[in-house]
Amino acid sequence: MARYRPYFTLYLGSMDKQYDLVIVGSGPAGATVGRFAAQAGLKVLIIDKRQELGAPIQCSGAVSRHALEEVGITPNAEFIQEPIYGFGIYNQIGDCTTIDYRQLKGDEYGPEKGKKPLGYVVDRRRFDRYLMTMAERAGAIVWLKTEGLGYAATGNGHCDVQMRRFNEFLTIRTRILVGADGLQSQVGKWAGLRTHIKITELASCLQYVVDQVETEGLLEIITGHEWAPGGYAWVFPKGHGYAEIGLGVIPTMTQQNAQWHLKKFMEQSFFQKRFKNARILEIQGGGVPLASPLRVQFADNLILVGDAARHVNPITGGGIHTALSGGYIAASFLIDFLQEDRDASAKNMEGYQEQWLAALGNKMWKLHGIKTKIFHNQNIVERDQQLYATMSDYFSPHSEYKKI
Amino acid sequence: MTKKIPVLFSVGWNACINCGACVAICPQEAGFISPFDTIAVDRPCDIACMLCEAICPVTTITHELAPLKTN
Ligand SMILES: Cc1cc2nc3c(=O)[nH]c(=O)nc-3n(C[C@H](O)[C@H](O)[C@H](O)COP(=O)(O)OP(=O)(O)OC[C@H]3O[C@@H](n4cnc5c(N)ncnc54)[C@H](O)[C@@H]3O)c2cc1C
Ligand code: SF4
Numbered sequence: 001m002a003r004y005r006p007y008f009t010l011y012l013g014s015m016d017k018q019y020d021l022v023i024v025g026s027g028p029a030g031a032t033v034g035r036f037a038a039q040a041g042l043k044v045l046i047i048d049k050r051q052e053l054g055a056p057i058q059c060s061g062a063v064s065r066h067a068l069e070e071v072g073i074t075p076n077a078e079f080i081q082e083p084i085y086g087f088g089i090y091n092q093i094g095d096c097t098t099i100d101y102r103q104l105k106g107d108e109y110g111p112e113k114g115k116k117p118l119g120y121v122v123d124r125r126r127f128d129r130y131l132m133t134m135a136e137r138a139g140a141i142v143w144l145k146t147e148g149l150g151y152a153a154t155g156n157g158h159c160d161v162q163m164r165r166f167n168e169f170l171t172i173r174t175r176i177l178v179g180a181d182g183l184q185s186q187v188g189k190w191a192g193l194r195t196h197i198k199i200t201e202l203a204s205c206l207q208y209v210v211d212q213v214e215t216e217g218l219l220e221i222i223t224g225h226e227w228a229p230g231g232y233a234w235v236f237p238k239g240h241g242y243a244e245i246g247l248g249v250i251p252t253m254t255q256q257n258a259q260w261h262l263k264k265f266m267e268q269s270f271f272q273k274r275f276k277n278a279r280i281l282e283i284q285g286g287g288v289p290l291a292s293p294l295r296v297q298f299a300d301n302l303i304l305v306g307d308a309a310r311h312v313n314p315i316t317g318g319g320i321h322t323a324l325s326g327g328y329i330a331a332s333f334l335i336d337f338l339q340e341d342r343d344a345s346a347k348n349m350e351g352y353q354e355q356w357l358a359a360l361g362n363k364m365w366k367l368h369g370i371k372t373k374i375f376h377n378q379n380i381v382e383r384d385q386q387l388y389a390t391m392s393d394y395f396s397p398h399s400e401y402k403k404i
Numbered sequence: 405m406t407k408k409i410p411v412l413f414s415v416g417w418n419a420c421i422n423c424g425a426c427v428a429i430c431p432q433e434a435g436f437i438s439p440f441d442t443i444a445v446d447r448p449c450d451i452a453c454m455l456c457e458a459i460c461p462v463t464t465i466t467h468e469l470a471p472l473k474t475n
């Protein structure tokens with residue numbers, strides 16, 4: 001049969017078949033593991049099935065400055081949409097707890113020269129590409145349009161990862177496979193790990209980037225069963241005078257979908273005047289886990305990191321910071337581990353999870369306990385009050401969880 | 405909510421926003437995914453827990469009952 005032959009072949013870069021690390025997924029977690037591991041001299045391959053990282057966007061992009069700097073990312077205009085200086089937490093009738101660092105610590109935080117922001121809203125398309133570039137510059141190989149399909153241990157301290165790259169099936173050998181493939185993670189399933197998330201713990205989210213809605217450099221969070229049953233609504237600054245309005249709902253707590261709730265929030269809430277002229281510029285969504293981390297995040301020759309290991313904040317659903325710092329922890333563990341040349345059995349990989357629990361995970365479990373207690377309360381009025389108080393407390397400068 | 409009869413899903417692509425929530429909630433084995441990053445639409449699901457339909461923010465997944473295999 002006559003087949004179409006391309007006039008030229010795409011330059012696909014390195015074709016090595018053996019690596020120290022193969023990382024599935026180049027989001028914040030995977031790119032961070034890859035960058036630190038390559039920096040330490042490991043031979044790293046990162047694959048991602050997308051053609052453009054971060055797109056379509058499934059994220060609002062709020063991240064603290066601390067979270068970036070902690071893992072050596074200098075805030076850069078390439079990915080920043082808008083600097084953030086604090087929070088506004090609302091209850092269902094519009095009472096607001098404002099935590100504005102421009103007022104609380106005016107000598108440190110602000111837009112003026114010599115002062116700094118508390119955090120940023122980043123464009124995930126540009127942010128993820130930036131992190132991938134950092135990994136590449138550190139020496140990692142990145143293949144886009146490459147989907148991981150499965151893996152098998154070879155029994156000699158390695159494993160074979162099956163993948164498809166521009167329609168071509170390949171098998172690449174590696175010492176360790178890192179599953180950084182996000183919330184829809186398949187890598188954990190390959191290893192038979194218990195990755196399933198409860199429907200009561202996954203918020204169905206929809207968000208609109210809009211024109212003609214004013215913001216003031218604050219992340220605004222609106223609580224209340226009335227607006228977002230099981231979750232919360234938000235208004236974030238998006239740069240260029242744009243804003244993002246979004247919400248997440250728990251499907252078992254409502255008969256309606258997120259789209260219906262978002263319309264209701266925009267048209268009927270105490271913000272109806274503010275949103276009156278809103279014009280939709282982008283439509284995005286996703287699932288946000290308000291859940292605990294996976295109990296087991298490792299297997300033979302394999303670890304999971306980021307959303308794939310459910311490294312997310314169970315109260316806010318935020319996962320960029322935890323993906324970045326989890327990525328750093330994973331890389332540090334793997335660098336030491338591979339230097340010692342130990343057998344990559346599940347038993348020996350457990351050390352990763354122990355390090356992660358000590359640094360981050362135990363606090364996440366604690367937050368999950370707080371969250372579960374709130375949502376187990378069947379009294380909606382009380383639950384609304386508790387969620388409002390917890391959110392306000394969480395974002396306060398004195399919160400013990402500030403760094404998650 | 406569980407149905408015993410396998411179901412075949414279809415996704416209304418016009419409304420789908422490629423958010424991945426249906427895949428995130430799905431307890432099926434690895435690879436039960438469409439080329440557009442939704443749950444698979446080319447083969448029946450025998451778990452039929454319907455969570456994918458429930459999580460979809462724009463309610464664009466529908467199903468029909470798939471005939472039970474007789475062999
Ligand atoms: C609506 C919404 C709003 C959010 N807002 C915020 C926020 O404001 N702040 C915050 O901190 N967090 C937020 N989050 C959470 C945040 O987006 C995630 O926690 C974060 O992206 C996790 O990073 P990750 O690297 O683990 O995974 P991801 O960013 O999901 O990256 C996974 C990568 O793996 C790739 N991949 C998947 N499967 C395969 C495969 N088989 N083969 C190859 N590649 C594969 C994907 O293409 C993707 O690039 C939000 C989430 C949603 C849904
Ligand atoms: S019914 Fe359940 S198992 Fe089947 S595709 Fe939907 S979520 Fe997955």
Ligand code: SF4
Binds near residue numbers: 415
């Ligand atoms: S949950 Fe709905 S909108 Fe999201 S990817 Fe699946 S079918 Fe599309």
